Amino acid sequence: MTTARKPTSERRTEIVSAAAGIVADQGYAAVGMRDIADAIGIRGASLYHHFSSKEEILYAICLTVTQEPCEQNLPLLDAPGTPGERLTALIRAHIRHLLHRRVEYMVGLHERPALSPEHRAEIDDYVHHYNRRVRDVLAEGMRSGEFRALDPGITALGILDMLNGVSGWIRGTTCDDTDDVVATYTALLFTGLRP
Amino acid sequence: MTTARKPTSERRTEIVSAAAGIVADQGYAAVGMRDIADAIGIRGASLYHHFSSKEEILYAICLTVTQEPCEQNLPLLDAPGTPGERLTALIRAHIRHLLHRRVEYMVGLHERPALSPEHRAEIDDYVHHYNRRVRDVLAEGMRSGEFRALDPGITALGILDMLNGVSGWIRGTTCDDTDDVVATYTALLFTGLRP
DNA sequence: GTCTATATGGAGATAGAC
DNA sequence: GTCTATCTCCATATAGAC
Numbered sequence: 001m002t003t004a005r006k007p008t009s010e011r012r013t014e015i016v017s018a019a020a021g022i023v024a025d026q027g028y029a030a031v032g033m034r035d036i037a038d039a040i041g042i043r044g045a046s047l048y049h050h051f052s053s054k055e056e057i058l059y060a061i062c063l064t065v066t067q068e069p070c071e072q073n074l075p076l077l078d079a080p081g082t083p084g085e086r087l088t089a090l091i092r093a094h095i096r097h098l099l100h101r102r103v104e105y106m107v108g109l110h111e112r113p114a115l116s117p118e119h120r121a122e123i124d125d126y127v128h129h130y131n132r133r134v135r136d137v138l139a140e141g142m143r144s145g146e147f148r149a150l151d152p153g154i155t156a157l158g159i160l161d162m163l164n165g166v167s168g169w170i171r172g173t174t175c176d177d178t179d180d181v182v183a184t185y186t187a188l189l190f191t192g193l194r195p
Numbered sequence: 196m197t198t199a200r201k202p203t204s205e206r207r208t209e210i211v212s213a214a215a216g217i218v219a220d221q222g223y224a225a226v227g228m229r230d231i232a233d234a235i236g237i238r239g240a241s242l243y244h245h246f247s248s249k250e251e252i253l254y255a256i257c258l259t260v261t262q263e264p265c266e267q268n269l270p271l272l273d274a275p276g277t278p279g280e281r282l283t284a285l286i287r288a289h290i291r292h293l294l295h296r297r298v299e300y301m302v303g304l305h306e307r308p309a310l311s312p313e314h315r316a317e318i319d320d321y322v323h324h325y326n327r328r329v330r331d332v333l334a335e336g337m338r339s340g341e342f343r344a345l346d347p348g349i350t351a352l353g354i355l356d357m358l359n360g361v362s363g364w365i366r367g368t369t370c371d372d373t374d375d376v377v378a379t380y381t382a383l384l385f386t387g388l389r390p
Numbered sequence: 391g392t393c394t395a396t397a398t399g400g401a402g403a404t405a406g407a408c
Numbered sequence: 409g410t411c412t413a414t415c416t417c418c419a420t421a422t423a424g425a426c
Contacts, residue, residue: 005409026308029224032401045404046410054402084389110305113221138388147388154379155388161360162353169352184349192387193333193342193350194279201391227419241392243421 012050014040016060016104024106028058028114058111059119065108066126069097074133083141084190090134091189092182094163099178105167131156159189207245209235211255211299219301223253223309253306254314260303261321264292269328278336279385285329286384287377289358294373300362326351354384 006014018039022031033054034044051057076089098105112123135156141147166181201209213234217226228249229239246252271284293300307318330351336342361376 008409011409027222027224027306029222030309033403034401042409043411044402045412048403049409052403111222114225141388145390148382148386148390150382150388151375151379154376155383157360157364158357158380158383161363162357165352165356165360168356180346181349184346185353187343187345188350188353188387189383190388191343192383193336193345193385195340195343203391206391228421229419237391238393240394240421240423244391247421249420 008050011040012060015047015050016057016064019057020061020103020107023058023061023111024103028107028111055114055116055119058107058114059116059123061104062108062112062115062119062123064101065105066123066130068101069094070126070130072097074130077133077137082146083137083144084146087134087137087141088186088190090137091159091163091186095166095182095185096178098164098167099170099173102167102170102173105164109164109167131160134160162189203245206235207255210242210245211252211259214252215256215298215302218253218256218306219298223302223306250309250311250314253302253309254311254318256299257303257307257310257314257318259296260300261318261325263296264289265321265325267292269325272328272332277341278332278339279341282329282332282336283381283385285332286354286358286381290361290377290380291373293358293362294365294368297362297365297368300359304359304362326355329355357384 015036019031019036022035022039026035032044033047036057037044037047047057051060073090073093076093077086079086079089081089108123112120115123135152138147138150138155139152142149142152162185170177170181210231214226214231217230217234221230227239228242231252232239232242242252246255268285268288271288272281274281274284276284303318307315310318330347333342333345333350334347337344337347357380365372365376
């Protein structure tokens with residue numbers, strides 16, 4: 001029986017998942033390469049076979065919560081339907097993706113200052129693009145009269161902060177949890193507190 | 196002329212403010228005591244005359260964004276008026292306090308894992324108390340029929356995430372900025388997107 | 391209240407064997 | 409692909425003079 005090994009690609013995924021969990025708990029700078037290595041049962045030095053630095057691991061985490069939503073959720077805004085219908089679809093997809101990658105969101109939302117300037121700029125671009133697309137669908141609905149006239153930029157930021165904040169307090173990630181949050185948030189956002 | 200000195204209490208405030216600004220930018224663990232000291236023109240060792248550890252500085256920052264809102268904003272929920280009126284007053288006070296202590300909010304919202312277990316528990320208590328009071332006023336309004344029936348716990352968390360998220364993107368802190376955000380958020384929350 | 395000097399520990403990262 | 413061993417640097421915190 002030879003030494004236990006894993007293929008590189010599989011190990012990369014494993015490292016990113018483990019790192020996301022620990023960093024979400026303790027903060028990026030407080031977590032050492034040794035902590036990440038311990039979590040998956042290898043030595044700290046072995047991590048450098050898969051990532052050239054600690055920051056590259058953080059970058060990978062941030063990509064999954066910025067690039068992925070852009071590619072998977074934003075096409076829903078181009079589908080047929082009114083702005084309200086398309087925004088509803090986006091909200092559900094956003095919450096689903098967020099619950100699927102909960103710890104990665106916690107890290108990606110709060111540890112961006114620790115990225116290198118180049119990576120930081122790329123991640124910020126994804127975030128700004130996502131925000132802009134939400135703002136645009138809001139503005140479209142306001143022009144058509146489906147939505148009331150509000151500041152579309154502030155409204156977009158408020159909605160996204162509300163959605164992303166879920167990563168900070170949700171416990172389970174069952175379908176019931178997802179549905180509860182989506183139902184409450186869409187009712188609140190579209191119809192408001194007043195009956 | 197003797198050596199330049201400052202009274203302890205004034206220095207403490209100065210240290211906390213400087214630390215909040217730097218930590219909001221770079222993250223708690225990435226900031227050294229020397230960085231904080233440099234920002235106010237003293238040596239790193241001198242900080243230990245005012246705070247016994249780096250964590251004590253973080254604790255002071257967290258208190259200003261948890262204890263202060265509990266003491267200053269929550270009484271508005273006990274004032275005369277309907278739940279809707281009282282919630283409106285709280286939202287405005289919350290945003291005002293947040294813009295007044297913007298960097299402290301950024302730190303207090305994201306760096307709580309770095310606190311000692313005892314301090315962490317105390318800060319979390321303030322947060323939970325604040326959340327509960329918001330949830331209670333929502334539940335009261337739902338019972339009286341002023342608000343529609345939604346999950347009050349999820350609704351409270353969603354509203355507070357939306358409010359606190361402002362610290363992450365607001366630029367200026369003029370009265371106009373405050374009023375814009377308050378007006379948009381109250382319209383969105385109370386009446387919703389649909390006209 | 392602030393300083394200089396320093397103790398002590400732990401971090402990220404590398405070299406080279408297996 | 410993972411290991412052991414190690415380099416180098418910088419962090420928090422302390423001691424004691426001024």
